[in-house]
Amino acid sequence: MKEVVHIGRNPAAGPDLEELIGDVARGDRKAFAAVYDAVAAPVHGVVRAVLRDRAQSEEVTQEVLVEVWRTAANYRPDRGSAINWILTLSHRRAVDRVRSVEASAAREEKAALLDRVPEYDEVTEEVETRLEREQVRRCLRTLTELQRQAVTLAYYRGLTYREVAELLALPLGTVKTRLRDGLIRLRDCLGVTA
Numbered sequence: 001m002k003e004v005v006h007i008g009r010n011p012a013a014g015p016d017l018e019e020l021i022g023d024v025a026r027g028d029r030k031a032f033a034a035v036y037d038a039v040a041a042p043v044h045g046v047v048r049a050v051l052r053d054r055a056q057s058e059e060v061t062q063e064v065l066v067e068v069w070r071t072a073a074n075y076r077p078d079r080g081s082a083i084n085w086i087l088t089l090s091h092r093r094a095v096d097r098v099r100s101v102e103a104s105a106a107r108e109e110k111a112a113l114l115d116r117v118p119e120y121d122e123v124t125e126e127v128e129t130r131l132e133r134e135q136v137r138r139c140l141r142t143l144t145e146l147q148r149q150a151v152t153l154a155y156y157r158g159l160t161y162r163e164v165a166e167l168l169a170l171p172l173g174t175v176k177t178r179l180r181d182g183l184i185r186l187r188d189c190l191g192v193t194a
Contacts (some may be wrong), residue, residue, distance in 0.1 A: 017082040018075075033068055043090045049190035051096035064090045073177065121181050128142065139189035147182030150175055 008066075017038060023031030043064050048057040066193050068086055140148055153164045165175040 018077050021068075021082045022087075024069060025075070029163055032072075033121050035068065036065055039068075039086050041088060042083070046087050046090040046092040049177060050091065051097060056097060056101075057094075061090070064093050067093070068159065134162050136186075139186050142177045143182050143185055144178075146170075147178050147185065150178045151182045154179055 015034065019036045020031045020038075025118065026034055044057060044061040047060045047064065048054070050058045051060060064086070067089055071089075075082060079085070080088075106140075140151070143151065149168060150164055153159045153167060154161065159167065161175055161179065162172060165172040166174065170178075
């Protein structure tokens with residue numbers, strides 16, 4: 001037969017919650033069972049009001065009751081009733097869970113945003129590429145016609161020196177010289193240091 005425990009102070013009804021918490025603090029498992037039976041529903045009610053999620057509410061209710069078992073020695077009757085102490089623990093634990101869930105969601109959202117952000121600034125990269133192309137075009141205009149043709153065929157069309165020489169109907173040595181001179185002018189115009 002189970003012992004009847006009343007929440008609050010009613011000395012005529014048997015051991016009160018404050019006495020049971022004192023017994024729990026000394027490791028009395030039967031006292032904890034009585035405390036559990038007396039406060040599980042109110043604890044769950046407080047937790048459920050904060051969390052609203054049934055599964056999380058049940059989980060947090062269990063955490064609170066385990067905390068009561070572990071920290072019963074921390075209860076101070078001069079600071080309030082045992083039920084208020086337990087319900088305060090319940091509310092704090094539920095609020096902590098809400099904060100934890102919100103923080104976790106914020107971290108996941110931030111991680112998802114980081115996954116979508118490119119490792120480099122695409123706009124800046126595109127602008128720099130366009131500026132570099134324009135500068136190369138401008139520098140190509142400073143070359144002689146033969147140098148420009150040789151450089152364009154060799155570096156933009158991918159032809160070998162021999163193919164450039166055949167296409168321009170020039171000796172291979174002349175093409176190599178024009179390419180070398182053209183590349184030196186391009187390097188100087190672009191401000192590239194070796």
